[in-house]
Each structure stands twice: as structure tokens, then as C-alpha cells.
Amino acid sequence: MISERTRRNLRRELRRSLLAKLGIIVVVLMVAMAVFAPFISPYSPSQQNLDNSRQPPLGFSTKETKEVTKMEDGSVVIEDGQVVTETQTVYTNATAAHPLGTDGNGRDILSRIIYGARTSILVGLFGTSLAALIGVLVGLSAGFYRGRVDDVLMRSADIMLAFPSLVLAIALVGVWGQAQAPIPDPFVATGLAPAFRSAVGLPTGMPETVVLPGTVIVVVALVNWVWFARVARGEALSIREEEYVKAAKALGASDGRTMLRHVLPNAITPILVLATIQVAAIILLESALSFLGFSGADVSWGFDIALGRQYQSTAWWISTMPGLAIVVTVIGLNLVGDWLRDALDPGIEGEGGV
């Protein structure tokens, strides 16, 4: 399906572009982090330690003044029938045990970011796949049959496009409610991760399931399939005029076979480029839904940003760190998208070519 020429173009562009290399590294690291979370995460993302909440990340310390009960010789001091309080300065230092600090409930932020990557990447991959499946089916049929079919399908695409995607996604998730499917984590279920963790001395007790945010995946696909439909339709419109498509028809190939075996493979390049950019867009959409509290996810970068807001005057890192994770991931995906576009579509030049 991928020709030698295409592969050569990809390699040449990759050698030329520093940013493309950077993008691939970031994306590979993020995916690895998500897949191997139960091995590398320092703690369970939900493990609380209220005595150690709001610990700053490495390189920072905090100073807080607190009203505490005054104690003398191990007993409370009472004057005029009232418990006497005094102000005490409390310093909290960073420790290597929590390199990115802890959140308001004393949960390790690094662990939450590692596990949060799972939510983002699950939604990004499944959401994009579903959107591509719907969009490509619709777009190919519209472009292949043209006429009435094209009109009906593309006008419904117009209707979808009239809604801002975030607004429609919020409305759909809000109305539908949140269905989630817990899937057993294969590494924990097979005992691989716990064995590894006790061997290297990491705390055990990692979550046994990965939560698949079902509604969110369906909703982001329903909101974003239109882009795939438009691209697939445009490709199908031009490919259907090619000699080999006419030849396949003349030989008696069915419409379905012609579309899947002859039209789709030749339309795949722009669809792939679009898919890369859509993974980034869908990760952003998921984080927005989680930030607003509509996705139902409790380990998600967007959700953690929202959680950190109540500590914005005392613990800036709680909201900052997960946001950085989103930015880095999305930059990585956009760079990969730029690389694919520059390598596969020589017509477009300029952007991203440092």
C-alpha cells in the first residue's frame, strides 16, 4: 500500500527536518509511557497521602504561614478560657520521591501524568479511528456515486459542520451521560508488572483496569468524522475518473470491491496526514471535556488541570504539569503531521521547515 517512492520521500524529509525527528521522538515516548504505565509509574495514580499534599516539584520549595494551636510541655495553652493559637511558618521542600510534586490529596503528579497519557492516547486513537471509519465510508460513497447520494451525504456533513465541535461534544456528552468500560490491564492481570515492580523495589498496588471512556470516544468521532468525509470525497471524485477504476468496473468488479481495492488505497495518503492531525485535535477535545468535568474520567490531564485550580494561589504546579504534558504531546503530533504532509504532498511547501 505504501510505495517505494513514498517511503523514499518520507526518509528524505525526515533526514532534512530536525523538527520531524523531534516530533517522532515525542510521540513514541508518549505512547511508550501510556503502554508501559504499570511498569514505570512511581506510584498508583490514585494513591493518596494527605500528610504529604501539595509538595512542590524538584527545584522549588514553598513557605506557608499557618495558625496552629499553641502547645507548651505537650499540652494546649488556655488563656481566658480560650485555646491560644500562634502563627507558624511551614516550609515544604521538594523530594526526589515526587519529582513533579504532589496534588491536593498528596497523589504523585508524575504518576498521574503517566496514567493520564493512557486516557489521552486511548481517546485519540480510538476516536480518530472511528471518525476515519465513518468519514471515509461516507466520503468515498459520496465521491464515488456522486449525484443524489453525494447531495444527501454532503448536506448532512454541512449540518454537522454548523455546530462548533466543542459545543456539540459538550452537548452530546452532557445529554448522553458518561458510559465507561473498565478493561483489565494486561500487564497487571498477567502479573508481569507487579513482578517487575517488586523486583526493582517500586511500590505495588497499581490499578487493575484501564478505563475506556466509551461515550467520549463515540462523541469525538461523531463530531470529527466530517473532516475525513470531505477529504475522502475529494479524492474519490478524482480517482473515479482514472483508467484503472474504469477497467475494474468493466471487468465486473462490484462497487464495494472497486471502492475498497482501487479507490481507497489511492486516497490513503491525505487521509493518513489528516488522521495524524486529528489525533492531536481529539486529544485537545478530550482534555477540554475532562476539564469541564463532562468526560467522567478521573485520571486525565484535563481533569487534573481543573482539580489544580482550587490551589492556584498555593500550589501552581498541580495545574501546570498536566497542561505541559498536553502541550508537548500535541506539539509532537503536529510535527509528525507536518512531516507527513511535507513528505507526501510536495505541492505544499514552507510551513514547519526549519
Place this chain on the structure above:
Amino acid sequence: MSLSRFLIKRSLQGLFVIWGVITVVFGLRFISPGDPANVLLPPDVDPEVRAQVIAELGLNEPLYVQYWEFVSGIPFGDLGLSLVTRTPVAARVVAKLPATLELAIAATVVAVVIAIPLGVLSATRRHQPADYGATVFSLVGISTPNFWLGVMLILVLAVQLNLFPTSQRPIGLDGIAMLLAGGEAGAAIRGFVTWLWHITLPAITLGTYFTALITRLTRSGMLDQLGQTYVRASRAKGLPETLVRYKHALRNTLIPVITVIGLQLGTLIGGAVITEAVFAWPGLGTLIINSINARDWPVLQGSLIVVAVGFVLVNILVDALYAYVNPQVAYD
């Protein structure tokens, strides 16, 4: 096809899309688990009372009657009654509209004022530090979730440095216009300063993605134009470089850029929803989120219709403008 025939065709298409939007929004209620009567009533309510409420809401009517009730009022600005407050939805949406519109406009102004000069600078100094700076800025800008940017701006500029308020909209442009109309110029100016002070962070939050996007577009469009034969011809003819760049090349770059600005208005409204949530900005986005939390479906449906219909109308307007300024366009 003539311009007027194009406009008629485009308007008919727009009407069809608006009908589709209304139908989709009507259908939204049916995917919700549980019926609207549950919003109003406690779960252990007497079945007779329940039946009465369902009858009052018209929920036991046949589907086509309910659909007709829903659709027929819309052309006259009737979006039904809120389930919770039993007040007209249209009035509530209209009351929230100015806050969202002024946020969207302020963000667009921020984006255009920064992005077009930056894009031009980037294109005319290709492979120089300014170009790399602008490229990195636009890459980071399109990759940053705007709600997080808002949280960060609040964290640094409002909480730590105390330069801006963290939230709220004490006065809007509508209020300032009323002061002006009442002849209170001094109060209007003070009001405007307050407004500007409060809208700065939300406008940057909402505008950054667009700034980045338009910078990219302007840069690539400008590079494209500077490579065209007419630019070379103008240079060969001895026209000053500033004239070639800023009169000819920039002008041709701006046509598609302006179209994109128009078409991105939907994304802008989507972004406004979440920006409003970050800054407690009392606009349409806040109304939508509150209506979902209260399960007040009519308010949600009305807001969605207003947003989508507004977007369709803006699109038609942009198409018409585009066709008008660029006679080369094929009207189809």
C-alpha cells in the same frame, strides 16, 4: 452564474442546513436517558402528578406534533420555555449573547493585530531569527489548550503579580453604550477601562490559537505570493520593494486569510465556551454548561440553535464577501 444567482443558491442551501440543525437539536432530547419530567419532579412522586406534568409539557403528544411545536415557533424567535425556571429561553439566550460576542470580537482583534504583521515579518525574513521565532510561536500556539493557557495566565498575571482580575465581567459594551447614550461620558470612559482590564486575559486566552493559525496562514500565503511571476515582474519593473510587498503581495495574501477568519468563527464560539468557564464570564458558554448541569434541555437546545444558525449566516456572509472581492471565484 451571476453573483445574485449564486447568493440565492447559497441562501437556499443555508436554509436547508438551518432546518437540519433544528431537527438534529430536536432529536437531542431523545438520546437522553430519562425523560424531562424527572428534572422537575422528585423520583418518588405520585404517578398522577407525574402524568399531569407530562401532559402539561406536551410530552405525551405524538412525535410529529411535538416536532411541529418545536419548529414552528423558531422563525418567530420562540425557543420554548426553560424546564427549570419556566421563563422564555430566547430571552435568556439573548441576554447572554453580548458577553460572548464581545469576547469573540476582542479575541479576533488580538489575533489579527498580532498575527498579520508577524506572518508578514516571518515570510519576508525567511530563515532568520524572526522567522524561527514566529514559527515556534505558531506551533506552540496551535498546540496549547486554551483553557490551560487561561489557567496559567490567571496563575501568573492575576494571582502572583496581581496585574489583572481573575474573573468576572462587571460591565459590558452594552452597558457602556447605555452610559454614552445617557450622556455620561466620564462614567463611560471609566467603564470602558474597567471592561478592557477585565477582558484582556480572556481575550488573550481565546485569541492565542487564532493568532498562531493566522500567523501560519499569512506566512505561507505571503511566501506563495512572493514567489509569483507578477511579483518578479513588479520588481523587474523597478517598483520599490515596500510597494511590491505591502501593496501587491500582502493584498493577495489577505483574501484567503480573511475567509479563514470568517470560517473559524464556529471554533471561536466553541473556544469561547471553555474560556468563559475558566474566567466565570457570563456568556452563552456558561449558559450552555449550566443548562447541561441542571438538565435544562430547552435552554441547551435554544443555545445550540442560536450558535449554529449564527454560524451558518456568517458563512453565507463570508462567501458573499469573498465572491464580491474576488471576481475570479467560480460560484459553485
